[in-house]
Amino acid sequence: MSLIIAYIGKKGCVMTGDKRKIGYFGDKENLEELEKELYNGKIRTDDEFKKRAGELGISIKITDDATKLKIVGNSVRGEVSTKGTFETKRRRIYGTTNGYQIVELLGSETKSRKAGEKGIIIFGNNHAKQLAQTLIQRKWKPSQSLKYMGEVFEGILAEVSSQTPTVGDKFDTLIQQPVFNSSQAQKHLNITIDNDIKVLTKFRQELTEQLVQQNIAIDMASKIIDKGEIGKVVSIDGNMLFVQLNDKTQAMDGNWKQKAAPGQNVLMFTDSDNVKIGDKVVIENEDLCLKKDKSPLKCDIILCSL
Template sequence: MSLIIAYVGKKGCVMASDKRKIGYFGDKQNLKTLEDELYSGKIDNDDDFLARAKELGISIKITDDANKLKIVGNTIRGEVSTKGTFETRRRRIYGTTNGYQIVELLGSDTESRKAGESGVIIFGNEYAKRLAETSIQRKWKASQSMRYMGEIFQSILEDVASRTPTVGKNTDVLIQRPKFNKTEAQKHLNITIDHDIKVLTKFRQELTEKLVQQNLDIEMANKIINHGEVGKVVNIDGNMLFVQLNDKTQAVDGNWKQKAAPGQNVLMFTESDNVKIGDKVIIENEDLCLKKDKSSLKCDIILCSL
C-alpha cells in the first residue's frame, strides 16, 4: 500500500512517497477478492473501497501519516513493508549522488542487495506503478533541477492517489546532494546500509526482549493469588511472622524472580497480638490475612500459584 518514486543521478537523489497504510481484518478468501479488485484498478476511490470492504465483511483501518522516507547519512532511504504472520518483509532503496542500492529484508536478514548508478526507480503495486510510469513519461525532463523533480514526483503521487485507494494524498519529498563520484557513492552506501541494518537488528532484538517480558508479565499476573490459603505460621518474633508456603504457592519479587519456593519460609508482618504457631494464612478478596480472625498481614513479595 505504498508508492515511492526516486531519481538518482549526478545531481543527487530526490525521493517522494505517499504516507498511506492500510490494515485489514477478515475472512482470507474475501480479503483476497478485495485485494484482487483493488490491485487491478477496479476500485478507484476511498469511498468505493470502504463500501466494497463492508460488502465482503472486511474491517479496514486507513492511516495517512506513515513515514516511508528517512535521511540516513548522506543517503535517502525509502521503504515499503508487508507484515506476515511471523516476520515483516521490507524492500528498501538507498539513494545518493551517483549511486543507489535496493535491499530486500526478511525481518533483519538480507535476502538480496542490488546496486545501480542512476535512474528513476519506483516501488509500489503494479497498478500504481503503471499509473506513475505513464505520468513520468509525460512530465519527465532529466535537465530539470532537483527541487523541480521533487515537485513533479509529488504531483504524480497526488494524481495516482486520485485513481487508486492504495496510495494516499499526503506526501513526503526528500533531497540529498552530496558530492560523490560513482565509486565514492557505492562505498558510502555500503557503510551506511551495513550500519542501518545493524540498527534494525538491534531494534528487533530489543523488541523481542520487550515482547518476551510482556508475555512473562501477563503469564505471571495471571498466577497472582487473589483468594485461598497460602501457608501457615511456623515462627513468631514480635510483629514478624515466618510463614511456610504450602505446596501450591511460591513467592516472587517485582521482576518475577522466585524468592521462595513451596515449603520455604517468607517474612510477613502483623499488628495483631493474637497470632499462634500453626495459624493459617490466606488471601481473601485480595487481602493477605490470618484465616481465624482476618487479621491483616503485610509482606514485600508477591504470592503466586505454580
C-alpha cells in the same frame, strides 16, 4: 500499501513517499478478493474501499501516519514492507549522489542486493506504479532542481492517491546531495547499509526479548492468586512476619522472577498484635490477610500458583 518515487543522479537523491498504512482482518478468501479488486484498479476511493470491505466482511484500519522515508548517513532510505505470519518482508532503496542500492530483506536477513548509479526508481503495487509511470513521462523535466523534482513527485502521488486507496494523500519528501562520484557513492552506501541492517538486527533481537518477557508476564498474570490459602506464620518479629508458603504457592518479583519457591519463607508485615505462630495466611476477595480474624497483611511480592 505504498508508493515511493526516488530520483538518483549527479545532483543528489530526492525521494517522496506516501504515509498510508492499511490493516486487514477477516476471511482469507474474501480478503484475497478484496485485494484483487484493489490492485486491479476496480476500487478507486477510500469510501469505495470501506464499502466493499464491509460487503465482504473484512475489517480494515486505514492510517496516514507511517514513516517510510529516513535519512541514513548521507543517503535517503525508502522502505515498503509486508508483514507475514512469521516474518516481515522489507524492500528498501538507499539513494545518494551518483548511486543507489535496492535491498530486499526477510526479517533482518538480506535476500538480495543490487546497485545502480542513476535513474528514477518506483516502489509500489503494480497498479499504483503504472499510474505513477504515466504521470512521470508526462511531467518529468530532468534539468530542474531536486526541490522542484520533489514537488513534481508530490503532485504525482497526489494524483495517484485520488485513483487508488492503496496510496494516501499525505507525503514525505527527503533530499540528500553530498559530493560523491559513483565509486565513492557505492562505498558510502555499502558502509551505511551494512550498519543500518545491524541496527535492524539488534532491534529485532530486543523486540524478540520483549515479546518473550510479555508472554511470560501474560502467563504468570493468569496464575496470580486471588483466593485461597497461601501458607502459615513460622516466625514473628514485631510487625514483621515470616510466612512459609504452601506446596502450591510461589512468590515472584515485579519482573516475574521467582523470589521464593513452595515451602520457602517470605516476609510480610502486619499492624495486628494478635498474631500467633502457625496462623494461616489466606487471600480473600483479593486481600491478603490472616485467616482467623481477617487482619490485613502487606508484602512486596506477587503470590502465584505453580
